[in-house]
Amino acid sequence: MPIEVDWCDYDVVVVGSGGAGSHAAQAAAATGARVLVVSKDPIGASDTKISEGLATVRESGSDDDSEEILSENLKMAGGDLPLNAITDAFAADSKEAYDIYRRQGLRPEIDDERDIPKPLPLPMGGHTRRRSVGHRNSGIAFGHANWNMIVQGEGIDYLEDSWFLDLVTDQAEAGTDKSVVGGIIYHAALGRLIAVKTSSVVIASGGLSTLYFPKTDTMRGNTGDSYAIAARAGADLVDMEQVQFLPFCLASPPSYEGLLVGEPVTASYLGVLRDKNGKVILDGVFLRTRADCSSAIMRAVEDGRGSPNGGAYLDMTANKRPPRSGPYFMRFVESALPSAYKVARQAMSKAAGNCEEPWEVRPSAHYMMGGIRADEHGASVAGDGDGSAGAGLAGLFTAGQAMGGVFGANRLGSTSLTEGAVFGRRAGEAAAHLARKSATRDTREEAFTPMIENIRRRFGQKGDSAAAVLKLELQKAAWINIGPVRTADRIAEMERVLSDLDAKLDDVAVPGYAEWNQAFIEFEELRNLIASARGVCLASRERDGSLGGHVRMDGKQISAFSKPYSTVVSHSPGGGWRVRRVNRDRTPLKQIIAFKIQDAKRKAAVKWLRMLPAGMQDRALEKKYLAVMGAGGTAKEVMPGGADAAVGEATQA
């Protein structure tokens, strides 16, 4: 019996229940719209929940921070690829959006003197101000807030264990462009398809890091669904070559492979990166961006100077050794990124855990800076330059990691949780606004029919291949060919692998049963991984020099002074995939130079610290730590997953 279809209709459909999805749903519901949230993972179980829980809150660290400074910081760090209107919106909304989290129960520590949440003692790498606020229980605290928002249910219905498969588009009237009229969902727990009619869909379904599994620290569900679904419906994708690899992740032991152990800021004042011969390959690590660190490691690996598991060594022993400042450093490491440090301690030797030995680290795929091309309201855009919503796919909105154009070539730490709240809310409001305008529209069920029939045919498909196995092949090839280092030849090789896999899709075996059919799920995710990998290949080919997260071993570094451009990838059923460039505005020269000088100064100041005689250095550092952390005790942590808490065992009666 073919899998059955239920029909329903909503004003706004939100795909994803992470930070971006929750905020979009709540904002849309607040306007009175009827909202459906669709989530393939249980509600709230998402990258947002497993994050370090650091959020960018403007002005939290100092009064000399401002909207202008934050916006400029994002844009310059992103290599001038982010859109002005988008970084301005981020900077303007960052405090308010964060407060929505607090209204749902997120409780940071408060700096009583300044009456504002307390940020980390040091600015996170690449930030020009201290403004990253940490939270006890890390991302889990955000997970509770998102869960409450959706589950509480004021105007929001939700489905979990439900895979949003594709958008349905149709012409509203003859002669007009296609717009969104709905979508098809596989509800795995019920074993049914759901056809939902709606004029407004917010795609907030995360990134594509699973393309690089197990060399990733993200949730399994990051299979590029956002990008694949949008591209198949005809929307533009932007900056797809810009995958962020976090530098400091584990290469071993196997059960911990890929997991995050630190950020550049973890390295503190004296941490350096070394190759296998002990030679320093990057100093002043704590002031560097993630891209700087990842590319230093991968260049050493490519050069044959990598560590046994294909990484390098993060050496923080110089921080630990001095008698006065050493203890402050340990307090700093423990409290700055508690859950990453917990992973480090569990996975590595005791000496390494105490920072008395260098850590073997290797980059992991962490975040997709590129994504669905959108404006500052998350509406799909197309056309030259910044593009316009009029030219984009009407009815498609996006937020969070799914959205492109926010961070360009490099995302600074702690900005994504804020991004989800800022653009989730904006996209939710814009989607509800469009829904009101489209309220009287008729939707033709026939527009859904071909897609439903296609999906139905997959159940019971005969074949000799298994999607779960093809997925592994794809992941291996992606790391080598479109991973943290790339060349024209490798990109071409990847495109060949993708064509091979594409051809095998019709040969994937899918049993016929409807209820939680894992083979069907794996099939759909494989299809999405292939499509988003296509986007990465095309954009990587187009950008023939290195910039931010995109490192071309066969090309030059693209200078901050050259004319910036973004890559735009799109797909059409007749014309296949194509890529082109759109121009971006360069920050005025004067500002770039001022930024570079400031940056050089900060780096020189640490170099100078490293040269001091041991005793003087120790006292200077002690003073610095005291100034930023105060003399108080270590922050106490509840540590889910701590070694002290084995499930069902170590519990008190």
Add this chain to the structure above:
Amino acid sequence: MKVEIVTRRDGEQEIVAYDYVPRDDSEKPMILDVLLQAQANGMPDLAFRYGCRARNCGVCTVDINGRPRIACRARIKEGDRISPMATLPALSDLVVRRDGVARQMRGRLATAGQGNDLNVSAPDDYHALTGCIECYACLHECPMHARNFDGGLPDEQAVEDRPDPAEGYTSGNPFSLLKLQRIRIDPLTSEAGKSSALDNAIDLGLDACVGCKGCKCGVGIDLIGKVIWPMLEAAGDRLAEKG
């Protein structure tokens, strides 16, 4: 290393032997390592949940020899049997249907007019409860949760007697009480919000906790000390009336 995996397709249950090949001599694999290898190696359609591989997302819980374990961070040994969590209805293989628990909290999470000044720190206990990753390990042997299934386990019930998870279970569990207690100790919750959280706990069956030997949390949260006792104490006379 030989282990057993309980599979289930389209309602048919089977016990499958799997021989795990360690990746190096010293490897002491986690349960999830075994499942991932099995999927890559002969059981490509094996259904199981996982997400973060780091005991943060809470979705990977399975039973090992009949007791719940968080698959990504619990080691497995020769002869162990992996089966789906028995406290929730099984779907395919190791995947259970989870949503009946969350759905029972619909409409019960309002904090009723929270304070306006957000710059207030929360007490340590609030953060202790926020550490809950929603793994549902605590459902194991909870008599309150068992009330949903006539005092037993969901899969022991006749099909026609089974509650519909989409409606939300009517009886609570340690997790739902934790959610309510968290609201009660949030400094921003109004008095009305606190009292409605307690009403909800009573409505979900707090009386089951009287004289119960107590619950165990998968990540070590002191449920008895920080959730059950404070709630029982606050409910005091009202439970006596009900009982």
